[in-house]
Amino acid sequence: MNGAVATRPIDRAAVEEFLFREARLLDDGRFEDWLALFDEDGLYWIPGLPGQTDRFGAASIVHEDRTVLRMRVRRLGHPRAWSLMPLPRTAHMLGGVTVSPAENGAVEAVAALQVALYRAGGRTRYDGRQTMLLRPGFGPGGGDFRIALKRIDLIDCDGVQGVMPVPI
Amino acid sequence: MSRPVSRSGDNSLPPPPGAAEIAALVEPGRVHRRAYTDRAIFDLEMERIFGRAWIFVAHASQIPGPNDLIRTRLGLRDVLATRDADGRVHVVENRCTHRGTTLCSVERANAASLVCPYHAWTFALDGVLRSVPHRKSMPASFDIADPRLALFRAPRVADYRGFIFASLAEDGPSLEDFLGDMTDALDNFIDRAPDGEVFQEGGLFRLEYRGNWKLHHENANDTMHPGFVHESSVNAAREDSRDYAEPVFDEHQAHVQMLSNGFSVREWQSLGLQGLANGHSYMDGFYTRGILSPDRDDPISRSYRDALEAARGREAAAGILAMDRFNNLVWPNLNINAQYQQIRIVQPVAPDRTVVQAMCFRLGGAPEGMFHRAVRFLTNLSSPASMIFADDAEIFEKVQAGLADGSREWLDQSRGIDEAVGNGRVASAGASELPIRGQFRAWLDHMAARELRPGPL
Known part of the structure; x- marks a missing residue:
């Protein structure tokens, strides 16, 4: 029993509020604001294999840190990004949220995720589980949390896929 | 107005486009849209291109050992590229010859034989029918060695340094000549x-x-x-x-x-x-x-x-x-x-x-x-x-x-x-x-x- 670090009780409501706001930013197309939620070393990861543990030894649908994500976000605003015309619209649904303490005062929040996506030519739905690793933030400006990891395990990650045009 | 149905009850599809009609779709500097949109042309492509040419099906490293198999495609055909116990590679149709059931539903497997999930008809990895259940109820004419009861197998399978191609044509240029x-x-x-x-x-x-x-x-x-x-x-x-x-x-x-x-x-x-x-x-x-x-x-x-x-x-x-x-x-x-x-x-x-x-x-x-x-x-x-x-x-x-x-x-x-x-x-x-x-x-x-x-x- 070392007990050196007193763990702060997890404010479940604050975690859920953060998850819903993060999803809302994507649904509202506020991608710059969404990017700002990521910590300096934050990762956005959608594995290409079920239960993937190796980020480098197997291809991922998305595997990006801020240096790549900021290019992705910049492209989303380009007037001639053909797969984004018109900009797809999404609706996120998060449910069954569980929160648990992680290392260094971070919080792991796991949720079932459904994203309905409408784009020219049809609708798509993404289903899976979202795992967020959240670090305490710095109050209102920086938000309550910073994203260390946003991981989405799609149930059909290794199945036939159409183009995923926007972050989900 | 509906098309008259022929007396034999067969379908009333128009005949496939003839050679002259097809050749007219391609000119030196332009090609007709039908090459991209026409179902009859597409069906002919599956028969005459994907049903004849050398089609890449798998890499040897995807089926490295005996009894390894991978699910792949030859045109619209759902096929399995298999490596038998002797190391030979076969490309066989993934359909039971009994009721047409898909035999293998996973992308890769290791199996000494292909067992149909419906009535357990069992095939060797080269497609030959090995056994059926309750044999005595089959008619006298039932011959397990009848090639028609074997899985359809690509007549030509060739490998260029591990890159495996199959052709549904009995003959034609060798893989190396084609490449x-x-x-x-x-x-x-x-x-x-x-x-x-x-x-x-x-x-x-x-x-x-x-x-x-x-x-x-x-x-x-x-x-x-x-x-x-x-x-x-x-x-x-x-x-x-x-x-x-x-x-x-x-x-x-x-x-x-x-x-x-x-x-x-x-x-x-x-x-x-x-x-x-x-x-x-x-x-x-x-x-x-x-x-x-x-x-x-x-x-x-x-x-x-x-x-x-x-x-x-x-x-x-x-x-x-x-x-x-x-x-x-x-x-x-x-x-x-x-x-x-x-x-x-x-x-x-x-x-x-x-x-x-x-x-x-x-x-x-x-x-x-x-x-x-x-x-x-x-x-x-x-x-x-x-x-x-x-x-x-x-x-x-x-x-x-x-x-x-x-x-x-x-x-x-x-x-x-x-x-x-x-x-x-x-x-x-x-x-x-x-x-x-x-x-x-x-x-x-x-x-x-x-x-x-x-x-x-």
Whole structure:
């Protein structure tokens, strides 16, 4: 029993509020604001294999840190990004949220995720589980949390896929 | 008004288009929309191209041991590439001969025999029927050795240094004759491995787009499109100035891959483009920066080069690494990118629907970092969320949508037609649509089954 670090009780409501706001930013197309939620070393990861543990030894649908994500976000605003015309619209649904303490005062929040996506030519739905690793933030400006990891395990990650045009 | 139904009760489909009708769809500088939209043409393509030509089905490393099998496709046929206990490779239909049930529902397996889930008819990996349950209830005429009860098997399966192709034609040119000079690309792919072996690893993607299968190969060696189609990702990279010496998690690969599509028209024009016999073609490489450039000199590349030199000698290794190409297209369904250990397989689904399988390889004997780069390359260029492929797929769908209503009859493919001369291997400046014309020459050879007048591509 070392007990050196007193763990702060997890404010479940604050975690859920953060998850819903993060999803809302994507649904509202506020991608710059969404990017700002990521910590300096934050990762956005959608594995290409079920239960993937190796980020480098197997291809991922998305595997990006801020240096790549900021290019992705910049492209989303380009007037001639053909797969984004018109900009797809999404609706996120998060449910069954569980929160648990992680290392260094971070919080792991796991949720079932459904994203309905409408784009020219049809609708798509993404289903899976979202795992967020959240670090305490710095109050209102920086938000309550910073994203260390946003991981989405799609149930059909290794199945036939159409183009995923926007972050989900 | 409905069509009269014939008395024999067979279907009332019109006869398939004749050779003259098909040949009229392709002119030197243009092709008719029906080649992309017409179901009868598509059905003939499945019969005469995917049912006759050498079709890439699998890599040997995907079925390395006895009783390994992988599910793949031959045109619209769901097939299994199997390796039997003696190491021989077979390509058999994944359908029970009893009730038509799909035999294998997983992508890969290891099994000594194929057992149907419905009534346990059991087949050997070469397709021969081995046993059926309750044999005594079968009629006297039931002969388990009857070839009609065996799984349909591709009559010809051949392997070029581990790349496995199948043909549904009993005879025809050998695989090597069909590949012609494209064996250079396969040789280079394999020779880049210090151990002389490559392994398909790192997962794969199955990308679906709502467009004709031919659009993918036509786009792959079209060097005029990147500056327009990929402008958004080029721009995102340009606005993100980088110091490639700065360590980042992906070694700046995404940046290089996006930025490189931003060549000027003059730069694309200066790239080499080669059209070969049988519809094959290749283009020069165009990644000139960072860890993807041919003259890269970083620790991983150096240790890889050392390993290759140790295995082959300095001079031979330099020759292997000097082959700077991007897409090597084996018509009709394989795209080889040897330099970056990638392949794509084009699988037609319907006239307006295609699945592309994209995968990467490990070079045997190369440092782990080289494999990680190939994995990263695959994610960047060929994942469903790729910032590059997304715009290609969008364009394929726009072409297909634009052709659907029939108001636009002809597609132009004349760019560069006055530059090239001759048959077989013809070089052209990078801006030419020569590869597309070569693909349609091969298409006509198969579809109209006639000797075409030689003419410029």
